[in-house]
Amino acid sequence: MADVPRLKGFTRTERRLFLVSICLLAALLAYPLWGDDYNVAALRDVMLFGLFALSLDFLWGKTGTLSFGHATFFGLGAYGVAVVAIRFGLDPVYASAVGLACGVTLAGLLALAVGYFLIFGGVRGAYFTIVTLALTIIAQHVAIGWASVTGGDAGLIGVPPLGFAVAGIELSLADPRALYYFVVALCAAALVILWMVCRGHYGKILTAIQDNELRARTLGHHTSLHLLIVFAVSAMLAAVAGGVYATATGFVAPDMIALLLSTEVIMWVAVGGRGTFIGPFIGTYVVWNLEQEISSIDSKLWPLFVGLFFIAMVFLFPDGILTVLELMKKLWRRLAANRQAEKRAP
Numbered sequence: 636m637a638d639v640p641r642l643k644g645f646t647r648t649e650r651r652l653f654l655v656s657i658c659l660l661a662a663l664l665a666y667p668l669w670g671d672d673y674n675v676a677a678l679r680d681v682m683l684f685g686l687f688a689l690s691l692d693f694l695w696g697k698t699g700t701l702s703f704g705h706a707t708f709f710g711l712g713a714y715g716v717a718v719v720a721i722r723f724g725l726d727p728v729y730a731s732a733v734g735l736a737c738g739v740t741l742a743g744l745l746a747l748a749v750g751y752f753l754i755f756g757g758v759r760g761a762y763f764t765i766v767t768l769a770l771t772i773i774a775q776h777v778a779i780g781w782a783s784v785t786g787g788d789a790g791l792i793g794v795p796p797l798g799f800a801v802a803g804i805e806l807s808l809a810d811p812r813a814l815y816y817f818v819v820a821l822c823a824a825a826l827v828i829l830w831m832v833c834r835g836h837y838g839k840i841l842t843a844i845q846d847n848e849l850r851a852r853t854l855g856h857h858t859s860l861h862l863l864i865v866f867a868v869s870a871m872l873a874a875v876a877g878g879v880y881a882t883a884t885g886f887v888a889p890d891m892i893a894l895l896l897s898t899e900v901i902m903w904v905a906v907g908g909r910g911t912f913i914g915p916f917i918g919t920y921v922v923w924n925l926e927q928e929i930s931s932i933d934s935k936l937w938p939l940f941v942g943l944f945f946i947a948m949v950f951l952f953p954d955g956i957l958t959v960l961e962l963m964k965k966l967w968r969r970l971a972a973n974r975q976a977e978k979r980a981p
Contacts, residue, residue, distance in 0.1 A: 682818050686818075
């Protein structure tokens with residue numbers, strides 16, 4: 636009963652998203668009880684891509700700033716883990732954890748450096764998107780050209796599983812189901828933390844910046860600094876997703892830092908619902924399954940069908956797939972009201 640007053644402070648949309656999130660979390664926690672190893676691993680990868688989409692949603696959905704080079708940070712996390720774990724010859728127990736920390740740090744520093752010159756330089760809108768697009772192209776060429784470190788086109792194989800060694804206690808996530816539950820906890824923690832941050836005063840500042848940055852600056856907010864912080868946090872979260880994904884699959888390749896992935900993550904966020912946080916996970920799952928089903932029929936057809944699906948979503952449901960649920964609810968209420976009216980009629 637103590638939780639009821641807190642729920643009363645939620646808006647109607649927040650209540651619905653909260654209930655959807657709880658249901659999804661319960662389903663995810665129970666899924667390994669009946670799912671086979673392949674499907675559990677596939678769902679784990681989808682959640683990691685969903686975490687990647689969440690990182691972009693924090694930037695794009697809450698500030699209105701679209702990055703077309705977000706795969707750069709995902710790839711930095713993945714390559715950071717692979718290069719440190721394989722090239723440096725560290726103990727496999729904690730090599731991936733050290734690599735993950737290096738990759739996330741590198742992604743954060745790059746975002747701070749690039750973001751400082753762009754954001755404090757007044758670069759906004761389409762110009763910011765174009766520059767971040769160039770960033771991904773450069774990063775992909777570096778990943779391919781620096782073959783002595785990154786493995787070139789072939790990438791790197793043999794990334795050890797994620798593990799930790801603290802105070803003499805070793806914890807390895809080599810078991811696929813253990814890693815699955817770790818990913819569930821990671822995604823849930825990131826979702827809750829970002830939601831709590833954006834629900835408070837800081838979220839109102841970001842909303843003000845998105846609506847009218849000049850007005851927010853006039854009110855005394857350091858808008859450029861806030862945008863830089865959000866850009867850096869979103870980059871580091873993307874690197875976390877990329878690094879954990881590399882430990883799960885055991886390899887890295889230039890595709891993890893390519894322009895195609897930057898395009899796909901925008902689609903995942905848009906389909907799920909920009910600014911909703913839970914929407915990117917749903918959008919990632921829907922688009923990923925659509926790709927799998929179409930690829931099983933013909934591998935050459937899925938880009939066409941996914942592209943048509945995305946265009947249809949933009950025209951029919953521009954606010955994302957969650958609006959479909961809202962429309963269905965309104966339709967159900969209207970039908971219920973009509974039935975009540977028919978019963979009252981003589």
